[in-house]
Structure formats: structure tokens, C-alpha cells
Amino acid sequence: MDIAFLMKAGFVGFSLSIGVLMLVFFLLGSLLKISQQHFTRVFVLAGVFSFLFTDLFLYYKIQVSQIAGAQLFLAGCVGGWLGGIIFGLTQMNRLLRNFLR
Numbered sequence: 001m002d003i004a005f006l007m008k009a010g011f012v013g014f015s016l017s018i019g020v021l022m023l024v025f026f027l028l029g030s031l032l033k034i035s036q037q038h039f040t041r042v043f044v045l046a047g048v049f050s051f052l053f054t055d056l057f058l059y060y061k062i063q064v065s066q067i068a069g070a071q072l073f074l075a076g077c078v079g080g081w082l083g084g085i086i087f088g089l090t091q092m093n094r095l096l097r098n099f100l101r
Contacts, residue, residue: 005072005076008078009077013076013078014079014083014087015052017054018084021047021088021096024050025042025046029099036101043088054077062074
């Protein structure tokens with residue numbers, strides 16, 4: 001098992017997750033003026049969007065680019081995505097709420 005490849009894939013999934021979470025919170029807070037009271041609803045919506053974005057990225061990398069070790073890349077990326085969701089909910093809670101102002 002290539003640990004470096006797994007770590008890179010995990011970081012890719014984590015960064016995609018956090019990036020999309022921040023983007024969705026910023027867009028919904030600035031364009032639609034959603035208040036902080038609806039944090040849970042927006043977080044679930046952002047989690048779904050980050051999953052779709054990560055899924056599209058995985059489809060592109062695995063199917064189009066034909067990378068070697070696709071299962072390892074998939075496991076690392078999905079693990080990083082889950083880590084990003086948990087990190088966003090626990091550690092970035094205050095920052096994400098500020099995006100909804």
C-alpha cells in the first residue's frame with residue numbers, strides 16, 4: 001500500500017470539501033442573505049454540494065485520467081471528504097457562521 005498516495009488523495013478530498021463548504025456558505029450568505037439561524041440547513045446543503053463536487057472530481061480523475069491505484073485514490077479522497085465535513089462542523093463553525101452575516 002502506498003501511504004504517500006493515500007495521504008495525497010486524502011488531502012485532495014479534504015481541501016475540496018472545505019473549499020466547497022466555504023464557497024457555499026459565502027454565496028448563500030452574501031447573495032441570498034440567509035441568517036445564522038439556518039446554519040444546520042445550510043451546512044447540510046453545503047455538504048451535499050461538496051459531495052457532488054468531490055464525486056465529479058473523482059469521476060474525472062478515475063475515468064478520464066485512468067490513474068493507477070484507483071481504489072486507493074477513491075478511499076483516500078472519500079476519507080478526506082469526511083474529515084473535511086467533520087472539521088467544518090466542529091472547528092470551522094464560527095467562521096462558517098460569520099459567512100452567513
